[in-house]
Amino acid sequence: MIDFIEVHNNSASAKIALQGAHIFHYARKDEKPLLWLSEISDFEVGKAIRGGVPICWPSFGMNNSDLPQHGFARTSEFKHLATNEIDANTTEVILVLKHSKETLALWPYKFELELKVTVSDKLTMELRTTNLDEKTFKITQALHTYFSISHISDVRVKGLDKKPYLDALTNEQLTQNGDIVFEKEVDRVYQEVNEQILLKDKDRTIRIKNEGSSSVVVWNPWIEKGKRMSAMRDEAYNDFVCIESANAFDDFVEIKPKNSHTLKAVIS
Ligand code: TA6
Numbered sequence: 001m002i003d004f005i006e007v008h009n010n011s012a013s014a015k016i017a018l019q020g021a022h023i024f025h026y027a028r029k030d031e032k033p034l035l036w037l038s039e040i041s042d043f044e045v046g047k048a049i050r051g052g053v054p055i056c057w058p059s060f061g062m063n064n065s066d067l068p069q070h071g072f073a074r075t076s077e078f079k080h081l082a083t084n085e086i087d088a089n090t091t092e093v094i095l096v097l098k099h100s101k102e103t104l105a106l107w108p109y110k111f112e113l114e115l116k117v118t119v120s121d122k123l124t125m126e127l128r129t130t131n132l133d134e135k136t137f138k139i140t141q142a143l144h145t146y147f148s149i150s151h152i153s154d155v156r157v158k159g160l161d162k163k164p165y166l167d168a169l170t171n172e173q174l175t176q177n178g179d180i181v182f183e184k185e186v187d188r189v190y191q192e193v194n195e196q197i198l199l200k201d202k203d204r205t206i207r208i209k210n211e212g213s214s215s216v217v218v219w220n221p222w223i224e225k226g227k228r229m230s231a232m233r234d235e236a237y238n239d240f241v242c243i244e245s246a247n248a249f250d251d252f253v254e255i256k257p258k259n260s261h262t263l264k265a266v267i268s
Pocket of ligand 1: 061187219229230244
């Protein structure tokens with residue numbers, strides 16, 4: 001079992017694991033959770049939790065073949081720096097990961113990675129990367145959010161109409177036409193996105209607004225890949241969709257020594 005921080009205030013509750021600064025529960029008061037969490041996920045040291053918001057960093061996917069898929073942050077132990085009760089409705093939690101012998105062996109740069117989570121009637125995540133090295137480095141990254149839904153056939157994603165995207169399944173560069181609905185495996189990197197995205201479900205609409213990034217990954221594994229995924233039931237693909245706030249592929253971030261970059265996502 002891994003350690004986690006629990007937040008309860010007048011507007012919402014959240015749980016954040018120190019491993020990976022991984023938010024694995026967020027719900028507004030008297031509402032169903034917004035985040036999906038696999039009921040058979042391992043809460044084991046060294047294994048990413050399946051669900052919630054894994055942090056993919058310093059590389060998204062297999063962008064850097066020297067690193068594990070989605071980087072090492074999601075399995076690294078963060079330090080809990082502070083919990084600040086801003087008011088009765090708002091709590092801020094700050095977690096930090098710094099370079100170590102282990103990270104330098106995988107990725108040869110000194111850094112500080114800070115996640116500030118603000119729990120209120122919105123979930124706000126601010127992932128700040130600071131370059132503490134003498135060399136400039138490049139990162140790709142994602143807040144790989146798993147949203148809990150009533151059923152995959154009930155949801156549509158709005159706000160990406162006419163956007164260019166890379167279909168990660170075929171490697172084709174395509175253009176979105178209308179809303180996204182799910183009738184097969186979907187693994188796409190949308191580009192040039194600055195607008196708010198809506199996840200429309202039967203009985204609620206979730207809003208996602210990102211800053212510091214222009215790529216959004218939309219993913220559902222569907223039946224066959226769903227069966228091959230670790231730490232999730234075969235039918236779990238019906239219960240979630242990932243809409244990921246990302247800096248992926250050409251939308252990488254270059255950070256000079258002593259400089260920082262923040263990827264921010266607000267979910268409401
Ligand atoms: O963001 C989509 C994706 O890269 C998919 O291709 C997919 O397999 C997924 O993330 C989950 O990856 P994981 O390493 O957590 O099994």
